[in-house]
Amino acid sequence: MANRVLIIGAGHAGGTAAALLRQYGHEGSIVLAGEEPAAPYQRPPLSKAWLKGEADLEALLLRPESFYEEHEVELRTGATATAIDPAARRVSFADGTVEPYDALILATGSRARRLAIPGADRPELMELRTLADAERLKAALGPGRRLAIVGGGYVGLEAAASARALGAEAVVIERMDRVLARVASETLSAFFTARHRSEGVEVLTGAEVTAFEDAGVRLADGRLIEADALLVGVGAVACDDLARAAGLECGNGVIVDEQARTSDPAIWAIGDATFRPIPVHGGRRRRLESVPNALEQAKQAASAIVGRPAPAPEVPWFWSDQYDLKLQIAGLPDGADRQIVRGDPGVIGEGASFAVFHLEGDRILCVEAVNAPAEFMAGRMMIGKATPVDAVKLADPSVSMKLVAAG
Template identity: 60%
Template structure:
């Protein structure tokens, strides 16, 4: 428990806009770092900061409850003197006055401001998205609507074959629903994974009853005689009790942009998560950040990225040394498969497959021309993921033939 009372806190202090994983974590990291100023955490949802990954899996299957979703117990915020404003939208930022203006008319001053506004579901480009049967999945409220609609025998059409779409497909099948995934590209995961991984998940899902319409687009969703019909560009009509749209996300950068901060498909930040205003930071899904490992600026949507940037911002505000840079990593659980990804497949000269996809345990390594691993996509292959992640971060040169041989330990692939 923090050894200072609310009355003795320095004010104004730090204001955090966005009470998701990134926002809730940076508030906790500030206190862990010894920050004694006031902390105000503002969120649009009615819940304290919670985990989002379970929404497409454990929550839908009834294996998680609201208490289990919370990042920290509700009393944590009171004990650590963190002022929570839930169900509250921020309308504007006055950078000159260092003032946050909320929709209900309240204002809060800040010394440092942290934008953790996240991302929202991309709007689907077809008619009928406002129908009650058409849902998206970004929040706990979205997940609850989806959960109530997923029943044995329910006809579910999922628009978009990305990770969220496939995770929901797996959960829906586990609950006994009939599932069709419509993907405009020629393969699922086309924008986020290599073709070898796409082929594996296409087979794995198909064997478990998921049907795919690849290379097809939805033109509209219509209600006919009380039932929904999903119309495809080739004329096929799919009957549906539920339509889930998962065609990507866009960063919530409007507050930053209207405040005059630099944005480019995300709020632009440096290695300390600081924007071009020295008193304003941005973290999580809403940012485009530098990755020296790849000499690029990228926008990452992941819990590890949110946590890393939360640590960066908290360290900077507390005048502490910057945390050690981390290798980007991600995960996805589908049926009995645990997919773990480390790194980004950039500047790749060769792809090496270690293990056998037909045995549901393998790893795909993306290797640069100078024999260094750029990324690894590991299916039920924890050693490959863990060691691959270390080798990526250390920029260690590896032996391709050793890497290719699953009988050789991952610890022996480095030169």
């Protein structure tokens, strides 16, 4: 068993790994080092509750700050790791300190993707990855303000909903022909576009941004989208620079196995920075950006380090909150040959509730559920167990999901 565990990255993944190591019986030292000044906190509320002023820092923290001292976890905030020496098993930091390790966990996360266009380096451009980013954006919103959001993904749409809640105008600019094009079905895209427009959000699709200017955003067709505040949310890239420089195998992130172990047997990687196998989807590899993924891989790494049996594989899942809508997605649609819509996606206001199931033959691969917790939970269970489904029953909302799941 490793005596000294060093964790680089004090986000959801790293903070959870530290707690699990103690929970699983690790008695050696644990050092948790993160670049930000705050203790590990939840990031999903940044674009929702925090932005709208409905949550404070205490509510965001994964655990009270006293937890780390009580459980003998050395928490180093404002600590930037600069190099890993795998042969000597030590990590150098920007302040000149060096931390040795027996086991190293990389939980370095991801960073916002940048656009290579004129004006992309303007200081007024904002992104939404950290608490400091969210504070800056919140200060820029309010009645009489107009927010232009480049990118129609989940973060962009959540920010638009929060902006409207704060009384600001919002325009979403998406290069693809629909919002959520990379991550959701056309049915879901059409639903969220309609709902945002009904809430007063201007949604522009097929709109390519060519420059950021003093007055706003310039599009390829020559239009200038004027705005008081500019937010760019066009995806994220893995923070795998440390791993690459150390000679670890990387692809679209740090390549790990089903126990979150890298190509170096003394180094694990977890969370957004990893390119990982997904057993319930045939072992295909993906880079997943979600809290459930961070938690699952934290369990894998902590279990391996302390010598516990590997945890059971989980079905990947995601969520997004916008207005009074809760979107929950389980599984991955890759390989699906048909879709079944349960409920009416045409109802965008009060009473909105439906689910889109992606099937391959008689197996559910993915479910996208809007205000439909029963469909989400049953679908997630059926994906994990590879349960055959009766398509006629699945499409009929009068048949309970309990009966659908029972076959």
